[in-house]
Amino acid sequence: MATPQSRDTKLINELVTKSKVFMDTCSLMHEHYMEFETLLFSALRSAGTYVIVPKKVIEELEKHAHSGNEKTAGAAQYALRSISLNKKWISIKGEPSDNFADNVFQTQFSKFRLQYNLTLITQDIKLAHDILGLNAITSQRSSYRIKVYRITSHGTLGINDGNIDRFNNARTGGKKQDVEPVKSHGRPFFSLASRMTSEPDSILPPTVIPQVGDLVRAGVSRTNVRLTKQLGAGGEGMVFETSVSGQVCKIYNARKRSFHRLEKLKRMVGCGFSCSGICWPTDVIFNNEGHIVGYLMPKAKGFELQRSVFIPKLLQTKFPDWDRTSLVRLAVTILEKISYLHSNNIIMGDINPLNILVASPTEVYFVDTDSFQIEEFPCAVGTINFTAPEIQQRNFQTFLRTLGNEYFAVATLLFMTMLPGKPPYSQLGGEDPVSNIKRMDFSYPLGDKTNSRTPDGAWRFCWSHLPYKIKDAFYQTFRYDGSHASEKDRISTEEWLALFKEYLSLLESGRYQSRDPESIKIFPRRFKIPSGNIARCRLCGQEFDADTLEKGYCKSCLYSKGEEMVCSRCHKPMLYTNKHKLEGRAPDSVCKECFEELAKVCMTFTCPDCGKSFSITQREKEYFEKKGLQLPKRCPSCRKKKAESRSQSETHSLKRSTTARKQDLVGEDIRSLFDTIRGFLNFK
Amino acid sequence: MLNDFGNDDLIDNPTTRVPVCLCLDTSGSMLGQPIDELNRGLKQFFQEVAADEVAQSAADICIVTFGDKGARLFQDFSSLEATACPQLTASGGTPMGEALTIALDKLEQRKQKYKDSGVDYWQPWLVLMTDGQPNGDKLALEAACLKASSLQAEKKLNIFPIGIGKDADMTVLSRVSPYRTPLKLAGLKFVEFFQWLSRSVSRTSQSIPGEKVELPPNGDWTTL
Structure with missing residues (x-):
């Protein structure tokens, strides 16, 4: 949908393409210059040409800008600002011999009238009269003409024929006329600026801020528009429903009306860009004082991403029948629009889930487009999650974002679409x-690579079910040592689009989820089983790769579940695992910690028999203490020798003697040794 | 397809949280109209936050009271959905130091909980409201002032200190919060204050640029 051209637009387009246009001081300072300049610069932009402003006119403006008269000074300052912001479309010309402006026009028009059609825009009737007089001299010999126009009270051009009687009644414009749409460009709508505008920004003087019910005027279409209903209010301004069908109007708050903002807006309106789903400014809106106060744009539909897809509960209420294919289709729809913007050198800047509305996976709307970065005018806002590491904590008003910066935001948006609402860097132990x-310490795994800090919950499953190529793309973008981690290496919107289209076709054909049906879910309940060899655990009933099950049981059920028992030593709870149960192994009497502690050496002695040193473990120590016995004095081998000689004599004398004997035999394995000599020992 | 989603809101809700601890004076001097107005304001706050889908998923609120039954945790952190609006009663002394200690501990624990689960959060908010002089343990008060003010200095805590009525000890409030001047609530405009607070939670939950959130302009709820 292109903006229809009004008669005024057509006239000025014709003038700038077919003649050399000069501007005079009084027109630049005219109270309706602000309205006029939208027409003028949009015409110059599409024609790729410029207007001529004599150096003397600039000097006059500068003089007025410092005059005591507030109104005059304000008008002159505005004109200078406008000239400075539109350098590209203005050619300032002058020579040291120039005396004063009127004279300059006279001289230059005389000089060039035989080479070009010439146009002068001035409010000055006398000057118009003199300049037009030149036509009388040239008419016989030249096909070139001189025309003089003035800015009307409607901010359009009216003929200035140098006749004071007709001056006050003359007017053009009025009836809207639909002409053929602006032809589409083969080249990008904008150029990619490398440097920010050097013109400082400032808030414009207060003016009337229209309210609901008020009548305002659309600058390009020259129509009256009524603000019928307030739809919302935010930090920047208010949005209204209007009498123009399908179009809403944003009206800025007084303290948000700045030079940069309006200049950018005029450029956006003037270029004729249009793309369905991108709520691009279609026209500027003037108040009854002739000041720009806002703009018209197509009305958006649907729910903000942040209030639908990005909060699981709301996703469920608002799009109950969505599955993963819907998410991927949504990603493709969004990427197509961003890609189109990028191909026209438009950087969105503030990509965020409150600026994208979703009506369905194939119908989305980008709003707040007036914040986009357009050529040398930055996008002044942004949010933390969508800001690349290299530009974190910088003031967005002070620099231009690069496509590299923007690709980070695109990757974040995609990640948060596939793991609905979860920012890529949320992680266990995060700051x-x-x-x-x-830090770029991305926590989602790629193959064996992981920092093991993936957030709890369903997020790791959502991640697991992504195709490897997409995981790899995210990983290489978000991980500090990834191959796409730095600004200049990031994956472009176009490349993301190709990846997601491939993913979409896999899902649409049913091939992707045929291996693992869980892959179609937005929130899968488990990790992906890439082999497709799915079996249920006999105990918990959950699905696993059949190869990982032992006798039909999953690892978690075998090793982390079982019967709760108590350690006989520390009395803390311990697990008799299902694995041990299944193997028919008797439950341990002590827990793992105690078992390890018992095996530790706690004392070392020297054997009195052989002179070698030997050690006593905690287990042995506790055993003797429990029995109320002294610790052994001899080393295990001397103890064994002694025990053997003793047991021989015992065999002979057992029937006769039951004399208690001190037990001092403890080997490495108390239990087995104890079994062998059980019954032979007497304790003192 | 979404039915399999878990039930643990802490983990399953991906929204960046705004932990808010309301540390409220419910001492005897609040009896009558002040406590009624405070309850009305709280109700307003809960309703307004609940009305905004994003704020509702972001707000994580806990209430500590001092007065009635000493300093105590009146209501632990929970998302708004799980929370019924509390009804406060007034009696007893003003053990502000003890209450602050609980409040700061709870905020610290909550942050740790977020970290342990991999949940993003904004720096916590502490709303401190009193209508009198602290009369609890002096050492506890000193320690709490020191801790709160140093957290504020490190930008790890946003403190909103509010004095109610003419007897509120503004000096102690400014010791708790040296970097944000305590405000005196005009009349008993709790409702207006809590409206402002809920709008601020909404604004913050929508993550406006940089670290500094541009809070809505203060209306007429202060005498400033």
Whole structure:
């Protein structure tokens, strides 16, 4: 849908393409210049040409800008600002011999009238009269003409024929006329600026801020528009339903009306860009004082991403029948629009889930487009999660974002679409979002590579079910040592689009989820089983790769579940695992910690028999203490020798003697040794 | 397809949280109209936050009271959905130091919980409201002032200190919060204050640029 051209637009387009246009001081300072300049610069932009302003006119403006008269000074300052912001479309010409402006026009028009059609825009009737007089001299010999126009009270051009009687009644414009749409460009709508505008921004003087019910005027279409109903209010301004069908109007708050903002807006309106689903400014809106106060744009539909897809509960209520294919289709729809913007050198800047509305997976709307970065005018806002590490904590008003910066935001948006609402750097043990992003310690695994800090919950499953190529793309973008981690290496919107289209076709054909049906779910309940060889655990009933099950049981059920028991030593709870049960192994009497502690050496002695040193473990120590016995004095081998000689004599004398004997035999394995000599020992 | 989603809101809700601890004076001097107005304001706050889908998923609220039954945790952190609006009663002394200690501990624990689960959060908010002089343990008060003010200095805590009525000890409030001047609530405009607070939670939950959130302009709820 292109903006229809009004008669005024057509006239000025014709003038700038077919003649050399000069501007005079009084027109630049005219109270309706602000309205006029939208027409003028949009015409110059599409024609790729410029207007001529004599150096003397600039000097006059500068003089007025410092005059005591507030109104005059304000008008002159505005004109100078406008000239400075539109350098590209203005050619300032002058020579040291120039005396004063009127004279300059006279001289230059005389000089060039035989080479070009010439146009002068001035409010000055006398000057118009003199300049037009030149036509009388040239008419016989030249096909070139001189025309003089003035700015009307409607901000359009009217003929200035140098006749004071007709001056006050003359007017053009009025009836809207639909002409053929602006032809589409083969080249990008904008150029990619490398440097920010050097013109400082400032808030414009207060003016009337229209309210609901008020009548305002659309600058390009020259129509009256009524603000019928307030739809919303935010930090920047208010949005109204209007009398123009399908179009809403944003009206800025007084303290948000700045030079940069309006200049950018005029450029956006003037270029004729249009793309369905991108709520691009279609026209500027003037108040009854002739000041720009806002703009018209197509009305958006649907729910903000942040209030639908990005909060699981709301996703369920608002799009109950969505599955993963819907998410991927949504990603493709969004990527197509961003890709189109990028191909026209438009950087969105503030990509965020409150600026994208979703009506369905194939119908989305980008709003707040007036914040886009357009050529040398930055996008002044942004949010932490969508800001690349290299530009974190910078003031967005002070620099231009690069496509590299923007690709980070695109990757974040895609990640948060596939893991609905979860920012890529949230992680176990994480810091605040800014530090998390700057560290780039991405926590989702790729193959064996992981920092083991993936957040709890369903997120790891959502991740697991992504195709490897997509995981790899995210990993290489978000991980500090990834191959796409730095600004200049990031994956472009076009490349993401190709990846997601491939993913979509896999899902649409049913091939992707045929291996693992869980892959079609937005929130899968488990990790992906890439082999497709799925079996249920006999105990918990959950699905696993059949090869990982032991006798039909999953690892978690075997090793982490079982019967709760108590350690006989420390009395803490311990697990008699299902694995041990299944193997028919008797439950341990002590827990793992105690078992390890018991095996530790706690004392070392020297054997009095052989002179060698030997050690006593905690287990032995506790055994003797429990029995109320002294610790052994001899080393295990001397003890064994002694025990053997003793047991021989015992065999002979057992029937006769039951004399208690001190037990001092303890070997490495108390239990087995105890079994062998059980019954032969007497304790003192 | 979404039915399999878990039930643990802490983990399953991906929204960046705004932990808010309301540390409220419910001492005897609040009896009558002040406590009624405070309850009305709280109700307003809960309703307004609940009305905004994003704020509702972001707000994580806990209430500590001092007065009635000493300093105590009146209501632990929970998302708004799980929370019924509390009804406070007034009696007893003003053990502000003890209450602050609980409040700061709870905020610290909550942050740790977020970290342990991999949940993003904004730096916590502490709303401190009193209508009198602290009369609890002096050492506890000193320690709490020191801790709160140093957290504020490190930008790890946003403190909103509010004095109610003419007897509120503004000096102690400014010791708790040296970097944000305590405000005196005009009349008993709790409702207006809590409206502002809920709008601020909404604004913050929508993550406006940089670290500094541009909070809505203060209306007429202060005498400033």
